[in-house]
Structures are given as C-alpha cells and as structure tokens.
Amino acid sequence: MAAPGFWEVARRPRWIGALLLCLAIAAAFAALGQWQLERSVAGNVVPDESSESVVPLDGFAEPGAAVTEPQIGQRVSLDGSYVAADFTVLGHRMDRGREGWWLVGHLVTTANGRDADLAVALGWAPTEAAARAAIPAAPAGEVAIEGRFLPTEAPTDSDFEAGERSALAVSELVNEWSGPALPVFDGYVIAAAAPAGLEAIDAPPPSREFTVNLLNVFYAIEWAIFAGAALYLWWRLVKDVVEAEGEEDPDAASETADDAHGSSGARK
Amino acid sequence: MPLALRPADIPRIRTVLAVYRVSAMLTGVFLLLLCVMMVLRYGFGVDIELGGPFGFLALTQVGHLTAINLSVVLLAVHGWLYVLYLALDFLLWRLVRFDFVRFLWIALGGVIPFFSFFLEFRVPPFINAAIARVEEKQEASA
Numbered sequence: 001m002a003a004p005g006f007w008e009v010a011r012r013p014r015w016i017g018a019l020l021l022c023l024a025i026a027a028a029f030a031a032l033g034q035w036q037l038e039r040s041v042a043g044n045v046v047p048d049e050s051s052e053s054v055v056p057l058d059g060f061a062e063p064g065a066a067v068t069e070p071q072i073g074q075r076v077s078l079d080g081s082y083v084a085a086d087f088t089v090l091g092h093r094m095d096r097g098r099e100g101w102w103l104v105g106h107l108v109t110t111a112n113g114r115d116a117d118l119a120v121a122l123g124w125a126p127t128e129a130a131a132r133a134a135i136p137a138a139p140a141g142e143v144a145i146e147g148r149f150l151p152t153e154a155p156t157d158s159d160f161e162a163g164e165r166s167a168l169a170v171s172e173l174v175n176e177w178s179g180p181a182l183p184v185f186d187g188y189v190i191a192a193a194a195p196a197g198l199e200a201i202d203a204p205p206p207s208r209e210f211t212v213n214l215l216n217v218f219y220a221i222e223w224a225i226f227a228g229a230a231l232y233l234w235w236r237l238v239k240d241v242v243e244a245e246g247e248e249d250p251d252a253a254s255e256t257a258d259d260a261h262g263s264s265g266a267r268k
Numbered sequence: 269m270p271l272a273l274r275p276a277d278i279p280r281i282r283t284v285l286a287v288y289r290v291s292a293m294l295t296g297v298f299l300l301l302l303c304v305m306m307v308l309r310y311g312f313g314v315d316i317e318l319g320g321p322f323g324f325l326a327l328t329q330v331g332h333l334t335a336i337n338l339s340v341v342l343l344a345v346h347g348w349l350y351v352l353y354l355a356l357d358f359l360l361w362r363l364v365r366f367d368f369v370r371f372l373w374i375a376l377g378g379v380i381p382f383f384s385f386f387l388e389f390r391v392p393p394f395i396n397a398a399i400a401r402v403e404e405k406q407e408a409s410a
Contacts, residue, residue, distance in 0.1 A: 237368055244271050 003246035010238050022234040026227040033223030040216035051075060051206055054146060057109070063116040063183035067151035073206030076149045076189060080109030080118065081142050086177045089131040092166035095124045096202050101131035103198055104168060104188075105138060106177045107145070111185075117177065119152075119170050119188035120145060123198025134197035147189040148203040271365045272402055281363045285395055288356040289388055292377060295353045296384035298346040303381055305339045315339040350378040364395055 009015060057076040061067065086106035093102045103122045108115055122138060125131040155169035165172075174184050190203040273281065308314050314327040320335035322328060354375055361371040374391065377384035 233368075236362075240271075240365075240368075247271060 004242060006238060006242050009241050009245070015234075015238050015241075018237065019234050022230045026230040029223045029227035029230065033220040033227070036216045036220035036223060040213045040220065042213075057118075057149065057185075057189070058111050061149060061185060061187060063111050063185050065186060067149070067187040071149060071187070072151055073203075074149045075146070075192075077144065077146045078107075078109050078118070078189070079142060079144050080107040082107055082120075082138055082140065083177065083179055084138075084140065086179075087135045087138060088165070088173065088176070089128055090166055090168060091128065091164045093124060093201075095199070098126065100124050100126045101128050102168070102201065103131045103134055103138070103195075104173070106173070106179075107189075108179070108182065111183065115182050117174065117182045117184040119168060119173055119185070120147070121168065121188060121190045121201055123191065123194025124201045125198050130197065134195055137195040137197050139195065145189065145191050146193070147191040149187050149189050150203075151187045272405075273364050273398055275402055275406055277363045278399055278402070281360070281395065281399065284356060284359045284363060285392055288353075288360060289392065291349070291353045291356050292384040292388040292391075295346070295349045295378045296382065296388070298342065298349055299378065299381055299384065301342050302346045305342050309339060316342075353378045353384075360391075360395065364398055366394075366398070 010019070051074045054075045054077050057078040060074065060076060061071055083106045088104050090102045090104055093100055102124055105120045105122055107118045107120045109118050110116065123131075123134065125134065152170040153167040155167055155172040168188055170184060170186060170188060174181075190201045192200060192203075194200040305316065308316065308327060309330060312327070313330050315330050315333055316338035317326045317328040317333045318324070318336040318338045318341075320326050320328060320333060325338070357371060357374045357377075360366075360374070361368070374387055377387040
C-alpha cells in the first residue's frame with residue numbers, strides 16, 4: 001500500500017472536523033481583531049464645528065464649575081461691565097509667534113440671573129507700556145463681548161522669582177479684584193475684538209484630533225496572526241499524519257520524508 | 269502516533285530546551301505578578317504607580333495615575349514573554365515531534381499560575397528521554 005497523499009488524509013472525517021474547528025477558532029479570532037480595531041478609534045469625538053457657533057455664556061458655563069473638555073474653545077457672547085480699577089497686564093504671552101503682553105479685565109456679567117465675575121483678555125500689545133496705555137481706551141459701562149471661552153491657567157505657570165505674572169490664573173486674579181465677592185467663572189474669555197491700541201489676540205479653534213489607540217491596533221494585528229496560526233496548525237497536523245503514515249511504510253518513507261523536509265524550511 | 273525525533277536535530281533541541289527553561293521561569297514569575305495586579309485592579313480598584321507623587325511604588329486609584337503605570341507594563345511584558353514561550357513550545361513540538369495534546373498542555377503553562385514552574389522541571393526529563401532513545405537506537409544500528 002502506498003503512503004496516502006496530503007488531501008487523502010485531509011478528507012478523512014476526523015480532519016474535516018478539525019478543519020471546521022480551526023475555521024471556527026480563526027473566525028472567532030478575526031472577530032476579536034475586528035473588536036480591537038473598533039476600540040482603537042473608540043472615544044474619539046466626531047470632529048464637529050459646534051465650537052464655532054456663538055452661544056450665550058450665561059447657561060453654557062456655570063460660575064464655580066470646572067471647565068469641561070467640550071466647553072474649551074467655545075465661541076461665546078455675553079454682556080457686562082468692566083471694573084475700571086481691576087485691569088492688569090500679563091507678560092510673556094505668545095501671539096502668532098511673537099512675545100508680548102495681554103491686557104486682562106475684570107468683567108461683571110450675569111449668570112443664572114445673578115451677577116458673576118469673569119476674567120476677559122482684551123487684547124495683545126508688544127510692550128508692557130503699550131498694554132497699559134490701552135487701559136483708558138477700554139470700554140466703560142455695559143458692553144457686549146464676543147470671544148472664545150478657555151479654562152483658567154495655573155498660577156504656578158508664572159515666573160515668581162522674576163516677579164512677573166504671565167499666567168491667566170482666575171484664582172490669583174480674584175484676590176486682587178475689587179468689589180463684592182461674586183461667583184466667579186473658572187475660565188476666561190479672549191475677546192474677539194480689541195480696544196484701540198491693542199491687537200486682537202489670536203485664538204484659533206480648538207483642535208479635536210482624531211487619535212488612534214496603537215495598543216488596540218497591535219492587538220488587532222495579533223489576533224489576525226493567531227487566526228492564521230489556527231489554520232496553519234490544522235495544515236501542520238494533517239501533514240504530520242501524512243508523514244507518520246509514510247514513515248511507517250518503508251517503501252514510501254524516503255519520498256514523503258524528503259517532501260516534509262522541503263516544506264518545513266531550513267530543517268534538514 | 270508520534271514520530272521519533274530526527275538525530276540531526278538533537279543539538280538544536282538541546283539549545284531550544286535551555287531557552288525554554290529560562291522562558292518558563294520568566295513567564296511564570298510575570299504571571300504571578302499579573303495575578304497580583306489583577307487582584308489589585310479588579311478587587312481593590314487600584315493600579316501600581318511607579319515614581320508617582322505618592323512614593324516610588326504606590327497603589328493609586330485606577331484612572332488617577334500620573335506617573336508610570338506598572339500594572340499596564342506588567343500586562344504588556346507578560347504578553348510578550350508568553351508569545352516567546354509559545355514560540356519555544358512550538359519549536360519543541362516540531363523538533364521533538366511529540367503529540368499535539370502535549371503542545372497544548374505546555375502552552376497552558378503561561379496562563380495557569382505556577383503551572384510553568386511545574387512544566388519547567390517536567391519537560392526537560394521527558395525530552396532528554398526522547399533524545400536518549402534515539403541515540404541508543406543509533407548506537408545499536410551503528
């Protein structure tokens with residue numbers, strides 16, 4: 001009796017069953033890979049333009065509440081009046097690649113029908129003197145402001161040793177503001193239009209980048225490899241039976257053995 | 269019916285076996301660390317933080333880590349060590365030509381705690397015996 005060929009062994013019910021099992025396992029692995037691919041892009045917010053349509057700040061953000069991720073960079077409109085004594089300037093503010101100064105004002109606005117404090121960055125100037133010079137030009141009385149809403153910066157960003165303040169930290173500003181203590185917004189607004197003598201601060205729309213979780217991508221690749229391995233194992237097991245039956249049969253032994261050597265690569 | 273190993277493969281088998289033993293120990297150790305990490309994460313809701321604000325090694329609530337998350341590192345390292353372990357298991361299976369069930373059995377060593385330590389001292393005698401059988405046969409026929 002001649003040794004059986006690969007497909008003769010493969011057609012035996014036992015090995016057809018094994019093939020079905022391996023296919024099922026491979027399919028399950030492929031599904032797991034698919035799941036990992038979905039997870040790699042999960043958590044991405046769909047890029048939307050909602051930050052670019054102007055909404056009233058009153059109702060959009062709450063005084064005293066932390067600024068949330070979707071709120072960052074929202075274009076807002078509000079009414080209020082500046083407290084004339086509370087203008088300050090901040091140094092080391094980068095604007096379109098140039099270093100300069102910001103004029104920051106204390107605005108009393110309304111939130112939920114009550115007065116509330118808000119820090120507003122009015123504009124940018126190349127020097128401290130130019131920034132201070134613009135204070136008298138700041139609008140007095142009730143003003144309507146449009147701008148971009150951003151979360152407060154940390155006071156520790158300022159260079160204390162040099163005695164310079166550069167961070168727009170609401171918690172730091174409120175200590176110096178005059179007037180009764182009101183609920184204060186935990187963010188500030190960069191005004192879209194600057195008073196005379198200042199340049200409008202460059203405030204680009206927030207970048208909501210599309211990120212891919214590489215770890216999940218690697219897992220997906222792994223599952224694809226595992227699915228391939230399941231099918232390879234079936235082929236290898238059938239091949240083993242073919243070889244074993246060939247080696248038991250002395251006449252066919254040399255032929256099958258040579259074949260096995262060739263197919264398994266570097267082995268001799 | 270498993271075939272006998274090829275005499276020409278014997279030096280290679282010895283090399284693979286030596287690497288396998290190291291791999292089994294390493295995988296076993298990391299599997300135990302992984303168990304500790306799983307109990308901490310899913311039992312107590314904390315991850316192991318390395319070099320964070322609460323000390324060199326600290327248990328920090330999941331999702332509140334700022335420094336290196338050692339729990340995730342353990343997960344990844346065990347994953348890769350297990351891939352290496354499986355590759356060595358596969359090489360042994362092909363070279364020594366033992367049966368497929370034994371291959372699966374050895375593969376379990378990387379996922380059942382302490383099992384790889386057991387295998388680490390049970391697999392070498394079995395393979396050495398297989399080598400000895402082939403060598404005896406060769407001497408007899410020479």
